[in-house]
Amino acid sequence: MTMIDENPTGAPSYKWVGSRSIRPDGLDKVTGKARFGADLTLPGMLEGAVARSPHAHARIVSIDTSAAEAMPGVHAVITAADLPDLAEAGAKTDDVFMSEKILARGKVLWEGHPVAAVAATSREIARAAVAAIEVVYEPLPHVLTVDEALADGAPLLHAEMITRGVDPAPKTPSNAASRVVHERGDLDQGFADADVVLEREYTTKPVHQGYIEPHACVADAGQDSRANLFVSSQGHFSLRAMTATTLGWPPSALTVTAAEIGGGFGGKTTIYLEPLAVRLSSKAGRPVRLVMGRDEVFKATGPTSGSRMKIKMGVTNDGKMTAAQVWMAFEAGAFPGSPVGAASMTAIACYDIPNFLVEGFDVVCNKPKVAAYRAPGAPIIAYGVESIVDELARSINMDPIDLRLANAAVEGTQSSYGPVFPRIGFVETLEAIRDSDHYRSPVPEGMGRGVASGFWFNIGGNSTATVHVNEDGNVNVIEGSPDIGGSRASMALFAAEEFGISVDRISVKIADTQTIGFNDVTGGSRVTLATGKVVIDCCRAIKEDLCRRAAKTWDCEIGDVEWVEGQAQHASGTETPLSLAELAETAPRTGGPISVTKSDNVRGAGAAFTTQLVDLEVDEETGVCRVARYTTAQDAGKAIHPSYVEGQMQGGVAQGIGWAFNEEYIHNADGTLDNASFLDYRIPVASDLPMIETIVVEVPNPGHPYGVRGVGEAGIVPPMAAIGNAIEHGTGVRLNDLPMSPVRLLDAINQRNDG
Amino acid sequence: MSRTHINCTINGDETDFLSESGGSLLNALRDDVGLMGVKEGCGTGDCGACSVLMDDRITCACLIFAPEVEGRTIVTIEGLANADELHPLQQCFLEGAALQCGICTPGFLLAAKALLDKNPDPTETEVRYALAGNLCRCTGYDKIIRAVLDAAEGIRASATSGDAA
16 A cells, blocks of 8 residues: 655644544444344344335226235235325425335335335244235336436326426426536537547446445334434434424434444435334334345345436647537436536536536436445446547547646646545545556556546534543543444544543544434545544544643643644743643533534545556457456545544445446336346456555645545545556547446457458 | 254253254254354354354354254354353454354354364464355455454464464
8 A cells, every 4th residue: 555645744744643543333243242223122022024016017996905914923004105295294305205105105116115014923924914914006117217217208107207407397297306507618619629539438347335234223113203223324313304394293302322433325314214213113102123034135225327418529639628418317316306417517527628518317217216336427438438538549649648647637626526626635646546556557468458536525514523531531422423334433443642642541422313413414525524524633632621620730820731643741941740630530520521513514634636447368269357456546535543533444346346337227028127146246246356456646635633534435536447448549449338348349349340 | 753862062061952854053052052152143154153163164053953963073162262261253353343143153253263273373364265255244244354464463473472482
């Protein structure tokens, strides 16, 4: 691993931040003690199961639950009739859609759409009861892709949906939920100024986040319309709000505890089972556990969008990008809400292009509603844009890194989506790859080499933290951001650095929704930045308090006291310094317990850029590719725990490699999913991959006390394009459709050979 | 519903439990024995999250009927550490940041133990193939492979120094 500092000599030096401490939750996770969503058992707990639609699109004629209810061991059966009808109540459209996603009302919109749920004394009985629920369906014609959904006369999922963002508004409903546009300059002039203009079309399929832990929760409702929920979630506060809305309860009636979460990647930022579990529990008067099977995860939880994209870009012979026109339509699944908005904003955000038009459509179809997936939307559009950029470089005989450098967004560039960039590190990632051992090494015989770049905004948002100093001088950090990649380790390092004490003396806990103030979801690569910021704020307030207490002890002005390496020191040096432990011990005499809570809607997120490089070996007889070498350079701003920064970078690349070669939802003509298992939906395994070399670039984010940007998402943006570019470099064959599977590649190679 | 009385050795202790005859070892370990470190990721033998050692062989507990373990020896993640001392694999996973979410970690540790017990000096490729039955979606495998190679080196070194002593 390489670390590149923007300014090694001028950068502040830290003792704990930037070190590779043992993560606070590590021991429980290597010994099997960590409790994930399905691991809680309560006395009298029932097991639940969900009845799901076998059809892609159908009207529900009737649901008869009487046989299920009569089965011994069945304690509760619910249908949409057991939840409030939010449409009737005049709720917001998005909430109505969310409620209908949880439990179908009138129509089912995809295979796997829940229609009823059961709680029984065992999983076997619950499943048998689900099978005994008689649902009469009237099948309807379905649409599976944006092409089918946008075709004239296509069957409509939502009879009254008028496309938003079109002026004047269309008079007739369609499956296009909304349109977004970003434009600047004079497109015609831009293309006229270009020496080379290329136009390409790309498609991608839905791919799943593929977290190894299926969705799971345990609900324990009382007879007082209150409930405790134990959940696998990326955000127990937003889960509480969504669950409460669906139930028609106030959010405060739910106490939600975040279990250890077995992967999320965005897919656990929404709800599926939780309102069902609470309603079953309230109806049965017993705790209820609901756990999905893997087939349910694939069929009924959000993948990210399939898409069609048309991209036209122009460049001068000396490498200046003059114009870009991007059109994209994203599958939202059964309800509006694809990441096409973010895709439109990120599409050309790496570059400073004077003239552009980016247009995106959010399109519903009869597939599961998509959910966030790591840098939602960005990898999809980057597959197109970074592929065409590579072709442009080749067409003007320019090194692909040099073309990117010549057009790179820098500090002061107005981003394609509006704001002017503050200090960013895109150029540094390009230079890091250009100067890497990998890029400087000749391409091995018989291999292809590809480069691509990626951008992700990163966000800040709402966070709350509490820090207590125990009577022994050790520190408890209490926060509310579920930890999906090691964030507790970063929080511990921040606190250790601030107090100047060993990280071993810090414990970090993620509290339930009753115990800590509000926190937004763990998403947008926000936790190290935003939750980190409020933890740092707590520590700094406590240090000030400690100095005040020392001043009181020494009977001096607070201005004469400063906090240095874990102890209060008197400026004159005349007093014996007071350690954190000593100040903690005397706290009852100096103002009482030492504890601070801070909350903030944190601003100042810093954008992340990454550039990646891959060497591929293509077997021209089978179409199988082997990733021989992969290097990723990403601007972390500041790597608080370098190992977990590298881990995020490597994990994103691995997911991207799976997306590039194998992963896709395969629906048949009936509209049902043919590959709802890890056997048939093949994610990369250890023997598919090489070591993934990381270059952590550190261009500090001016908006954060330690320069943090957030690293969770950008890494998945470039791999598909980098691999497509390497395939063309190695074979002369260009694939514009994901996945670039062996079958597809072999077809293309055979066509090349025949042509 | 008929239940079968099963006797076996789990994590060194003679254990008996009642299990549904058609129930999996995975469900028996979690529901009847209370060993929640065994995880279900798929229930179809594709992900390896439920890996246990059955008579020293790495096995997906979801693919074994509970009554099949009669008289056999099972090791789960709860039995990997030696009392107050972590197994070198556990220590190397912690130090090498070889876990992120941790749901696959028990399976990986046991699969790695099965490998190192048979092959104390594996190559990187051998480790990759030995662990190819275990899915990890977080790490890209890089740090897992390194941790296993580090643990193997540590175990060999301590065996050598033990021999010398």
